[in-house]
Amino acid sequence: MLKSKDSPNSLDQRNATRLRVLEHIRTRGSISRTDIASALQTSPATVTAATADLIAAGLVKETEGETSAKSAKRGRPRVLLQLDGRSHLVAGLKVARHVISVLLVDFEGNEVTSHMHQLKDVQMTPVAFVATVRLALEEACDRINGSIQQLAGVSIGIAGLVDAKRNFVHWSSSITDRNVDFSYLFSEGLPCPTFVENDANLVAKAEQLFGQGKGLKNFLVVTIEHGVGLGIVLDGKLYRGERGCGAEFGHAKVQLDGALCQCGQRGCLEAYVGDYALLREMTVTGHSSEMANVSDIHVQANSGDQRAASVLARAGQMFGLGVSNLINLFDPECIILSGAQMSMEHLCSEDVMNRIKNGVVNVDAPLPEIKIHQWGDLMWSKGAAAYGIEQVSILKVQELAVQHAP
Ligand SMILES: [Zn+2]
Incomplete structure (x- = not known):
């Protein structure tokens, strides 16, 4: 007692x-x-x-x-x-469409090693997902002649609707099934506590700890890659929503009965702004063969292709509309546009900034600052590692309480 x-x-x-x-x-x-x-x-x-x-x-x-x-x-x-940095080894992973990036850090957050695991399939069953994560971790541990058993915690960032509190994935473009409770699958398939979180939330965490959000209390991070994500930091804390389904900026509707989104609905922002949407739009107009990524569309537009230029311009207009809505809703200190290996020129042009300005409710005060942060490949997994360290800290402190309880 x-x-x-x-x-x-x-x-x-x-x-x-x-x-x-x-x-x-x-x-x-x-x-x-x-x-x-x-x-x-x-x-x-x-x-x-x-x-x-x-x-x-x-x-x-x-x-x-x-x-x-x-x-x-x-x-x-x-x-x-x-x-004591040596006390725990923590892994942060980001699962993207074609690659899993793994970052191993010590308890202080210093990089120990990193590894890229190429994916054969864009979508995996929940069981295959856990097995693939394990394989990627084993490969990363091999690089330091270590073993997966040494890990104190693993944190995984994926796109989609994630209830991080209970490792429950409502929906993700990386997973074939909906409504997957990963808590059991993780405990069966991996040797240490494992946590899954929405990738944009992890980017917000990384911006808060290491990036442009350092020292800020209220800020938003918009991530743009295959889809569009949002991380909300309010009063210094990540806001996830009650069911872990908040901050779905990519699925905010910007057009009634508009373009088909990968979530199955129509008119979502990311159906106009996400990488896949831009490439799809180019395919429709017969440009598919030479288009592999958004940078190719930029090259095409810069060489005078009117169609490419108009696809980028429309994405910019929709994005400006969305960002002005964010400012009207949150009135943050700043908005960080955060992306890796992509060109964001079309999302921060003067036209887009003017559209944002015009869409924000008129007040005699300056607009929140809009910062651009182009990340390297490992920044997502760095955010995941930061979340992993935080969760391992909580677990270790809880273990202390159990040991000290009479
Ligand atoms: Zn959608």
């Missing part, structure tokens, strides 16, 4: 404090107990208890800092706390 001081509520509170301390150490790199206490406005005794638990769990270690004037009087250097 729990003692009164260890009631579930007080356990929750102690866990919350441990996590806050851990995350603060992560943000600061290395910091003294006194500085943590004053930054988190909590007592030094609370911080001492929390850090003792984190050290015992191997998540945090003590290091010697420079000797401060105060500690010099006592004749010893300041003791600082920092994460």
Whole structure:
């Protein structure tokens, strides 16, 4: 039986404090107990208890800092706390249409190795999906002469409607079935805790931790690749919606009974803006043979092809309409347009910016800043790894609570 001081509520509170301390150490790199206490406005005794638990769990270690004037009087250097990077190996994966990119990081988020696993099929059954993820992980672990058993956690980013809280995928363009509960399949097929999340949410997480969203409280990230995704950060936290089905900007309707979307409905934004939509549009007009990706359409348009230019212009117009709606709904500090290996010129032209301006409700205040962030191939998986570290931290702190409960 729990003692009164260890009631579930007080356990929750102690866990919350441990996590806050851990995350603060992560943000600061290395910091003294006194500085943590004053930054988190909590007592030094609370911080001492929390850090003792984190050290015992191997998540945090003590290091010697420079000797401060105060500690010099006592004749010893300041003791600082920092994460123990070697404590856990975490994997972040992004499943795209033709490739799975894997990034292995230590507990501090430093890259250990990366790997690209080419996919034979664009869509996989749930069982094949888990087996393929496992294979990609094994190949990545081979690169460091390690084993998949060493992983403390795996986080997977996929396009689609994902309820991350329960590893449930309502729908994804990478998976043949709808309504897949991956919690059982992961526990059967993979040797460590595994988490699945919408890829745009992971990009938002990466922008918040390492990118252009650092230090911002309210911002939106729009991702454009095969489809169109949105990550919403409100008050410093990712907003997912009640069923994990929020932030579906790609499926916001921009045309009544319009173009057919890969989700099965008509008139969705991504049916005009996603890579597949642009390539489809070019195919309809007989340009298919020379078109492999959006960059080809740009090359064609720049060489004077009117059809290519008009396909890009229409995508820009629809995109401007969508972004102005986002500003009207959220009034964020900034919107980050985030994409990898693609040309976004047609989405940030002067015409598109004017369309956004004209679509935003008239107020005497400047528009939110619109930033462009062209990512390298690994940025999606970097976001996945960041989410994996966060989830592993929560699990390890929960394990502490169980060990310490009477
Ligand atoms: Zn749709």
